Amino acid sequence: MELPFSSFRFDDLFNRLDHYSRFSLRADALSGLTVAVMGVPQAMAYALIAGLPPVWGLYTAMVTCVVSAALGSSSHLVTGPTNAICMVILSLTAHLPEKYGYSLLEIVLLLTFLTGAIQFLFGILRLGGIIRYVSHSVVVGFTAGAGVLIAANQLKNLLGIHFEERPEHFYEVLKLTILELPHSNYYALILGLATALCVVFLPKVNARLPGALIGIVVSGGIAYFLGWHLPEMGANKVEIVKDIEPIAATLNLFHFPQLIAPPPFELTRELGVGAIALAILGLIEAASIARAVAAQSGQRLDFNREFVGQGAGNIVGSFFSCFAGSGSFTRTAVCYKSGGKTRMSAVFSALWTATTILLFAPIANYIPKASLAGILIIVAYSMIDKRRLVITWKSGKHSRMVLFGTLISTLILPLEYAVFVGVFLSIVLLLRVTGHTDLTQLVQRPDSGFDEIPFSRAPQSEVVTVNMEGDLYFAAAEDLDYELLKCLTPKTRVVILRMKRLRAVGSTAMAILEHFDEILKSKNMHLVVCGIEESLKDVMTGSGLRRQIGEQNLFYADNKLFQSTELSLARAWSIVEMERRRNQAASKSPINLDTSITVESILSRRILRFGNQHQIREAVWLISEMMKHIKKKNAQPLFLQNTEGKLDSELTLSVVLKTLGQNLRNEELDALSDEKLGKKLREEFRIRINTIARKDLPKIEKSTRLETAVCLLREHDSHTLPVCDEDGRLIGMIAPIDLLKGLGEALDFNPEKEMPNA
Amino acid sequence: MPDTLARDLMTKRFLRISTAHTLRETMGIILYGEQKKHDAGAIAVIDQEGDFAGIITPQNVVLGLLNDWTPGKDDPQKDAFLKSTETHLSKTIQDILPPKQPSVAPDATLARLIKLAGESEYECIPVIDEGRVEGLVYQTDIFKAAAGVALNPETDGIG
Numbered sequence: 001m002e003l004p005f006s007s008f009r010f011d012d013l014f015n016r017l018d019h020y021s022r023f024s025l026r027a028d029a030l031s032g033l034t035v036a037v038m039g040v041p042q043a044m045a046y047a048l049i050a051g052l053p054p055v056w057g058l059y060t061a062m063v064t065c066v067v068s069a070a071l072g073s074s075s076h077l078v079t080g081p082t083n084a085i086c087m088v089i090l091s092l093t094a095h096l097p098e099k100y101g102y103s104l105l106e107i108v109l110l111l112t113f114l115t116g117a118i119q120f121l122f123g124i125l126r127l128g129g130i131i132r133y134v135s136h137s138v139v140v141g142f143t144a145g146a147g148v149l150i151a152a153n154q155l156k157n158l159l160g161i162h163f164e165e166r167p168e169h170f171y172e173v174l175k176l177t178i179l180e181l182p183h184s185n186y187y188a189l190i191l192g193l194a195t196a197l198c199v200v201f202l203p204k205v206n207a208r209l210p211g212a213l214i215g216i217v218v219s220g221g222i223a224y225f226l227g228w229h230l231p232e233m234g235a236n237k238v239e240i241v242k243d244i245e246p247i248a249a250t251l252n253l254f255h256f257p258q259l260i261a262p263p264p265f266e267l268t269r270e271l272g273v274g275a276i277a278l279a280i281l282g283l284i285e286a287a288s289i290a291r292a293v294a295a296q297s298g299q300r301l302d303f304n305r306e307f308v309g310q311g312a313g314n315i316v317g318s319f320f321s322c323f324a325g326s327g328s329f330t331r332t333a334v335c336y337k338s339g340g341k342t343r344m345s346a347v348f349s350a351l352w353t354a355t356t357i358l359l360f361a362p363i364a365n366y367i368p369k370a371s372l373a374g375i376l377i378i379v380a381y382s383m384i385d386k387r388r389l390v391i392t393w394k395s396g397k398h399s400r401m402v403l404f405g406t407l408i409s410t411l412i413l414p415l416e417y418a419v420f421v422g423v424f425l426s427i428v429l430l431l432r433v434t435g436h437t438d439l440t441q442l443v444q445r446p447d448s449g450f451d452e453i454p455f456s457r458a459p460q461s462e463v464v465t466v467n468m469e470g471d472l473y474f475a476a477a478e479d480l481d482y483e484l485l486k487c488l489t490p491k492t493r494v495v496i497l498r499m500k501r502l503r504a505v506g507s508t509a510m511a512i513l514e515h516f517d518e519i520l521k522s523k524n525m526h527l528v529v530c531g532i533e534e535s536l537k538d539v540m541t542g543s544g545l546r547r548q549i550g551e552q553n554l555f556y557a558d559n560k561l562f563q564s565t566e567l568s569l570a571r572a573w574s575i576v577e578m579e580r581r582r583n584q585a586a587s588k589s590p591i592n593l594d595t596s597i598t599v600e601s602i603l604s605r606r607i608l609r610f611g612n613q614h615q616i617r618e619a620v621w622l623i624s625e626m627m628k629h630i631k632k633k634n635a636q637p638l639f640l641q642n643t644e645g646k647l648d649s650e651l652t653l654s655v656v657l658k659t660l661g662q663n664l665r666n667e668e669l670d671a672l673s674d675e676k677l678g679k680k681l682r683e684e685f686r687i688r689i690n691t692i693a694r695k696d697l698p699k700i701e702k703s704t705r706l707e708t709a710v711c712l713l714r715e716h717d718s719h720t721l722p723v724c725d726e727d728g729r730l731i732g733m734i735a736p737i738d739l740l741k742g743l744g745e746a747l748d749f750n751p752e753k754e755m756p757n758a
Numbered sequence: 759m760p761d762t763l764a765r766d767l768m769t770k771r772f773l774r775i776s777t778a779h780t781l782r783e784t785m786g787i788i789l790y791g792e793q794k795k796h797d798a799g800a801i802a803v804i805d806q807e808g809d810f811a812g813i814i815t816p817q818n819v820v821l822g823l824l825n826d827w828t829p830g831k832d833d834p835q836k837d838a839f840l841k842s843t844e845t846h847l848s849k850t851i852q853d854i855l856p857p858k859q860p861s862v863a864p865d866a867t868l869a870r871l872i873k874l875a876g877e878s879e880y881e882c883i884p885v886i887d888e889g890r891v892e893g894l895v896y897q898t899d900i901f902k903a904a905a906g907v908a909l910n911p912e913t914d915g916i917g
Contacts, residue, residue: 669869
């Protein structure tokens with residue numbers, strides 16, 4: 001087994017270091033700073049979600065972040081404390097210290113270690129692809145549910161109230177909060193609301209203002225200078241970070257987790273399930289965030305390596321007082337947008353966080369707990385992605401079930417089980433055969449209508465028309481093959497499949513068609529398909545199935561009811577008739593089985609043509625007029641014909657521009673106004689285009705083979721190939737994109753499979 | 759002073775891929791990805807450090823797949839051709855990246871763009887600001903702008 005990072009070489013490292021320090025160091029340092037400014041308050045607040053000392057959040061934002069960045073794959077993923085993960089940590093661990101008598105911190109470290117080990121294993125075993133099967137609805141639903149929980153849990157911190165006993169459930173938290181409402185601490189509430197207002201409104205004034213940071217500094221300042229944090233305030237004393245656990249200005253983080261060697265069996269077993277949930281949730285989060293950023297940056301991701309990075313981050317983190325972390329959406333987005341170039345920007349964010357601890361720890365100790373709660377209430381609100389919820393609600397009953405199944409289970413079940421529920425729901429729905437694919441035979445009535453009849457009662461005929469109806473998922477495909485075969489009788493020569501009423505994933509329908517076509521061919525029968533919708537048609541083109549079945553046997557869905565069915569019936573009967581005649585003739589000639597792709601099937605007939613006697617002015621006018629109607633940006637040449645209508649030469653945009661600009665002097669390039677530039681260009685307008693057009697064009701006809709066309713493109717070093725008939729008259733052209741399409745078809749590309757993950 | 763600048767002509771939405779993508783993946787992106795809608799035919803390439811590395815077009819991909827294959831005398835050649843093509847599918851963008859072509863700053867003038875576009879058959883000219891690709895100016899957009907300043911809407915036409 002090859003390890004994901006086995007290709008490491010030292011000389012390579014030094015070359016890259018040299019290159020790196022010259023180009024990206026500054027950008028990464030700056031973006032790291034931006035991330036840290038935003039991340040420090042976030043990290044402290046998230047620790048509060050998990051019920052842990054805020055300083056642990058900072059540790060996690062440093063150690064876990066550095067290790068995951070060093071071993072991961074994404075250039076912009078910033079790992080550290082995240083809201084949803086912290087909520088799960090709280091749900092997993094809050095009740096354990098009472099039960100087992102270990103300290104909460106040690107229990108959390110064991111959980112961190114277990115989570116990391118599971119994630120690391122996922123990466124090493126190359127299970128990265130699995131994440132693709134978890135529906136996005138799970139992430140949306142879970143995050144929204146966690147948002148509700150966080151808001152409910154933070155109300156008490158915002159209001160500065162304390163519970164006598166620890167509530168188990170979501171509704172108990174709400175109940176206790178309402179009961180305790182009369183004991184609210186208004187000083188805490190003011191600070192919390194002030195911070196929340198800063199978080200919401202400052203970025204609206206200027207997008208570069210770090211709202212959370214300013215919020216805690218301002219509210220902390222108010223509390224400190226008015227003495228609200230002092231014990232003299234009595235019941236109205238505002239709780240500050242120092243009261244939970246003081247942050248010391250040292251970086252002496254190493255702490256061997258006592259419960260690791262050897263782990264207490266009972267506790268480990270209880271934590272194990274949670275650790276699996278946490279590991280999966282962390283990986284889903286990190287992978288989907290990394291993917292979202294890679295879609296913008298164009299980076300190619302290695303999910304297995306990402307998993308190894310996440311796992312290692314948590315394992316190492318458990319030795320440095322960190323709780324489990326994952327990719328943070330907000331910090332990752334900030335990292336990319338603020339110009340981070342490599343994984344070093346995440347490392348820099350950790351360094352800046354460390355600097356913050358060393359320089360500002362004494363001050364950070366005076367941040368009020370209510371201010372952090374204020375930040376969290378806003379975070380919780382933004383976790384409920386209203387737009388996505390609406391979109392998912394509208395996108396069909398399956399996504400709806402997954403989304404709200406997950407959301408509701410976050411509120412009623414222990415949070416770790418909600419993760420499993422979500423993953424389970426999306427896998428079940430993926431595999432499930434919803435409803436059934438109903439197969440009936442269509443039999444033509446004398447008055448030209450159709451009857452739908454079960455297979456068993458249908459009369460034997462040379463032509464069998466099968467109507468497919470319902471939803472189709474891939475797990476049902478094999479059964480369907482078997483069912484389809486039941487329609488065959490000894491008399492059958494042609495089978496028509498009507499797909500109009502079939503709702504299926506393109507690839508699934510494709511697999512069935514392909515397989516069924518092969519079966520029929522092996523039985524020397526024919527397949528005709530009708531009612532093919534536009535989306536299916538695209539998939540069929542890409543997979544080469546249109547060629548396999550043959551264009552003459554395919555009929556596309558039309559608005560008129562049964563129109564494509566009627567056409568396909570006509571085709572089917574003509575096949576039967578042809579066979580009959582061939583059998584009568586009894587003289588068998590060898591059939592040409594040449595399946596080469598020729599220029600005919602890929603050429604585009606929309607071309608720009610013009611007489612070769614004109615001046616440049618007229619050519620420029622014509623092309624610019626034509627361009628008004630073409631949305632595509634790729635440059636098409638103008639093909640010139642002689643007086644007999646035969647292809648004479650080719651005029652590319654580049655040659656026209658070169659000729660127009662030939663008298664522009666270098667020193668005036670930056671000085672000419674548009675008006676003067678136009679005048680200069682017009683000076684060349686009278687040049688005849690046949691003096692500048694390219695005449696040595698390759699000869700291509702409809703029957704030219706794909707491979708020949710590709711070779712001609714290379715030999716002629718041109719961008720397009722004109723296609724002519726036998727008389728040399730232009731009938732179309734081939735651009736490189738057409739050749740690529742042809743190659744895709746020849747290589748049996750399947751559109752659903754060829755798109756890379758990122 | 760010049761009125762039309764590269765900034766005004768560039769397209770800000772364009773596809774980026776990394777030097778590590780294989781030709782197979784690139785074909786997938788060109789044929790079945792978002793690109794299909796635009797059919798723009800130019801993709802910005804970003805290297806491992808996240809810097810701009812160049813422009814590739816479908817032509818580069820086709821020629822990369824063809825490599826140095828030449829038709830032999832024996833017929834059918836189709837199988838030999840496809841076999842050769844298949845071996846090149848695993849090449850990466852790095853392997854076929856054409857030499858760096860000229861780029862411009864956002865304040866480059868139309869006159870400068872016309873000169874550049876006349877130099878060679880570039881599909882587009884990248885607009886670079888502080889090392890980042892801000893946009894692509896397609897040859898067709900340069901042509902349109904040049905025609906716009908040169909033609910006189912009342913009098914010009916085919917005479």
